[in-house]
Amino acid sequence: MSVLEGAIIYSNLLVLLSIGLTITYITTAVPNFAQGSFAVFGSYISLTLLRIYGIHPYHSIPVAFVFGGLLGISVYLFILKPLIKREAEIVILMIATLALDLILLGVLGAYSDYLASVTKKGAKKFIFTPYDFNIANLSAIFVVSILVITFILACLFLLLYKTKFGVALRASMENPALAEIMGVNVEYTRIFSWFLSGSLAAIAGCLLPFRQEIVPLTGSIIIVSIFAASIVGGLASIYGALLGGYIIGISESFITYQLSTVLGSGVLVYSKVVSLIVLIITLILAPQGLTGVRWRKIKWFKSILSST
Amino acid sequence: MVQEYLILDIVIWFGLYLIVCLSLNIEYGFGGIPNFGRALAVLIGAIAVGGIINRILMIAFGITGGIVEASGTVKSVANEVIAANPVVGIGILIATLLIAMIFGAITGALFILPSAKLSEDYLAITLLAISEVMFMVSYYNTDMIGGYYGVSVPNVLAFVPGEQRLMVFAGLIILIALLVYLVVIRITNSPYGRLLKAMRENEQVVEAYGKNVMTIRIKTVAVGSAIAAIAGALYSFYSVNVIASSFSRVEWTFYPFLMILLGGLANNKGVIAGVFAFVTVKILLIVYKYEITAALHLPFEAVWLEYIMFGILMLVILVYKPEGLIKEKSIMTEPIKKLAKAKK
Numbered sequence: 001m002s003v004l005e006g007a008i009i010y011s012n013l014l015v016l017l018s019i020g021l022t023i024t025y026i027t028t029a030v031p032n033f034a035q036g037s038f039a040v041f042g043s044y045i046s047l048t049l050l051r052i053y054g055i056h057p058y059h060s061i062p063v064a065f066v067f068g069g070l071l072g073i074s075v076y077l078f079i080l081k082p083l084i085k086r087e088a089e090i091v092i093l094m095i096a097t098l099a100l101d102l103i104l105l106g107v108l109g110a111y112s113d114y115l116a117s118v119t120k121k122g123a124k125k126f127i128f129t130p131y132d133f134n135i136a137n138l139s140a141i142f143v144v145s146i147l148v149i150t151f152i153l154a155c156l157f158l159l160l161y162k163t164k165f166g167v168a169l170r171a172s173m174e175n176p177a178l179a180e181i182m183g184v185n186v187e188y189t190r191i192f193s194w195f196l197s198g199s200l201a202a203i204a205g206c207l208l209p210f211r212q213e214i215v216p217l218t219g220s221i222i223i224v225s226i227f228a229a230s231i232v233g234g235l236a237s238i239y240g241a242l243l244g245g246y247i248i249g250i251s252e253s254f255i256t257y258q259l260s261t262v263l264g265s266g267v268l269v270y271s272k273v274v275s276l277i278v279l280i281i282t283l284i285l286a287p288q289g290l291t292g293v294r295w296r297k298i299k300w301f302k303s304i305l306s307s308t
Numbered sequence: 309m310v311q312e313y314l315i316l317d318i319v320i321w322f323g324l325y326l327i328v329c330l331s332l333n334i335e336y337g338f339g340g341i342p343n344f345g346r347a348l349a350v351l352i353g354a355i356a357v358g359g360i361i362n363r364i365l366m367i368a369f370g371i372t373g374g375i376v377e378a379s380g381t382v383k384s385v386a387n388e389v390i391a392a393n394p395v396v397g398i399g400i401l402i403a404t405l406l407i408a409m410i411f412g413a414i415t416g417a418l419f420i421l422p423s424a425k426l427s428e429d430y431l432a433i434t435l436l437a438i439s440e441v442m443f444m445v446s447y448y449n450t451d452m453i454g455g456y457y458g459v460s461v462p463n464v465l466a467f468v469p470g471e472q473r474l475m476v477f478a479g480l481i482i483l484i485a486l487l488v489y490l491v492v493i494r495i496t497n498s499p500y501g502r503l504l505k506a507m508r509e510n511e512q513v514v515e516a517y518g519k520n521v522m523t524i525r526i527k528t529v530a531v532g533s534a535i536a537a538i539a540g541a542l543y544s545f546y547s548v549n550v551i552a553s554s555f556s557r558v559e560w561t562f563y564p565f566l567m568i569l570l571g572g573l574a575n576n577k578g579v580i581a582g583v584f585a586f587v588t589v590k591i592l593l594i595v596y597k598y599e600i601t602a603a604l605h606l607p608f609e610a611v612w613l614e615y616i617m618f619g620i621l622m623l624v625i626l627v628y629k630p631e632g633l634i635k636e637k638s639i640m641t642e643p644i645k646k647l648a649k650a651k652k
Contacts, residue, residue: 029429031429031432031433033436079623082627083626083627086627086630088626088630090428090429091336091340091342091428091429091432092626092630094342094344094429094432095565095569095622095626096622096623096626098344098562098565098622099562099566099619099620099622099623099626100619100623101619102558102562102615102616102618102619102622103615103616103619103620103623105558105612105615106612106613106614106615106616106617106619107612107616109608109609109611109612109615110606110607110608110609110612110613110616111608112608113607113608113609113612114607114608117607220440220557221440221444223440224437224440224441227433227436227437228437231430231433235430269444269448270444270445270448272440272441272444273441273444273445276437276438276441279434279437280422280434280438283422283425283426283430283434284422284425287425287426287430
């Protein structure tokens with residue numbers, strides 16, 4: 001697997017995760033700190049299917065999709081909705097998702113012990129690379145991750161722009177109060193967004209073990225990258241998640257690798273530092289993210305500079 | 309004998325967590341600053357011990373070499389010196405606490421600067437990210453505090469006989485925690501405490517009265533981080549080694565939030581109640597983990613149960629008892645107390 005190939009695979013998965021984070025932020029205004037653990041949840045679903053039923057991880061994507069979505073919905077209905085009803089502040093909602101992250105960590109850790117005792121094979125640390133194969137000189141995960149992301153983006157586009165439900169969804173993201181007056185059930189759009197967030201994260205989690213080792217704690221490590229991706233793109237825009245996912249994904253793996261050829265291999269462990277630096281630069285220059293910048297204004301500014 | 313250790317363990321963790329929670333309560337409870345990066349300040353305290361004091365002692369004793377190996381030599385040499393001369397040990401302890409506080413205050417002041425441009429949620433994410441990345445760097449970089457190898461730390465109480473060390477240490481930590489408590493009460497029961505609450509409720513009003521919100525934030529987080537760094541330094545001296553992995557987000561950011569929400573926000577007595585309840589449960593869970601796993605026939609390690617339990621406890625507090633065990637009261641400064649008396 002070449003470095004660029006790895007960077008693109010990672011970026012594809014990061015895009016899935018940051019789209020999920022962004023869509024729930026848009027509908028419920030909660031930055032979900034458990035998004036990383038949602039992914040690890042998906043990883044354990046595919047591990048279970050592989051170890052117990054011998055199903056190849058690529059075939060477990062639909063199962064992960066469904067279960068991830070159910071996890072997302074139950075998080076919204078049982079944890080966030082009661083708090084939102086009480087008009088809890090945003091920081092309280094964020095603390096609730098931190099608590100959820102801890103619960104998921106505990107559940108996944110306990111489950112990994114349980115799975116190990118059932119299958120007599122360690123489950124606290126695993127990787128799927130031995131199960132991968134090649135398709136025309138490219139690793140299968142490269143092809144699969146590109147197919148998955150293209151398929152999901154196409155579906156999302158059709159759903160949001162070509163269906164009545166999509167129009168209602170976009171309306172309630174844009175202005176929930178107005179959408180409600182026009183007869184849109186905002187509650188449905190929230191539930192749907194949490195379903196989507198959980199299911200996309202689970203798919204990403206299904207594929208992530210092909211690129212890196214998974215431990216129950218992986219979620220709280222990748223959350224930094226997910227947030228960086230969403231914020232760099234702009235937390236208020238789905239396109240932002242797409243853009244930010246690739247920027248952070250590429251800079252974290254590809255740029256870090258390039259740096260390591262100059263500065264020595266010791267740099268490799270600091271890939272998260274690179275995404276943090278990108279995050280902080282964005283926050284200073286454009287707190288609303290790249291999609292929040294009014295590019296036309298800047299171009300206009302430039303044209304004045306060039307004409308004088 | 310087991311009971312004695314159990315009580316000392318509870319006392320030590322009560323003291324350490326009390327210091328951290330008091331600092332977080334100033335920032336979040338009173339000031340409303342969502343500091344999701346509390347663990348960073350505690351880590352800074354540990355760096356003051358493992359990274360700075362160790363290096364100073366290396367120079368003082370003329371020891372050379374990498375920090376990981378040299379710290380072992382420093383430890384054995386320093387322990388002999390301290391055993392012969394208790395003043396040196398106490399001196400090192402006080403010097404370290406001062407260094408930890410200074411570095412804590414500086415990092416705290418720098419750490420909060422992004423808040424000038426960010427709303428609450430973005431700020432919380434940024435602080436968490438900075439803290440998490442610093443945690444990773446100090447774990448992977450072996451030159452700072454030994455990374456995943458960790459470094460040894462001199463026993464500042466080497467003059468105390470081995471069997472009494474734990475008891476003396478517990479006393480020391482409780483004494484320092486008490487001092488911190490008294491200082492924090494003075495800080496918060498003052499016009500400054502009222503200003504913090506005003507900032508929490510409405511920043512625009514505070515600005516309209518001619519106060520600079522950014523200055524208040526920088527001061528508050530600097531003070532908070534200085535206090536939290538004390539806990540990091542004390543913990544490192546207590547465990548006689550420093551390893552970055554003991555300063556995780558769960559232990560030093562999430563649990564402190566849980567304790568202050570359990571006790572009641574903006575309420576120093578509430579913090580005591582919250583910390584005591586939490587620490588007792590946590591230590592009992594750790595001490596009796598094998599008994600618990602066996603009795604409940606758990607097919608997994610008890611640490612996962614701890615995470616699940618405390619996560620659920622947090623959600624229960626947030627949903628059913630957001631005001632905590634002890635409710636917030638208004639601040640009684642001396643002039644207000646006089647006014648209240650006159651009214652009666």
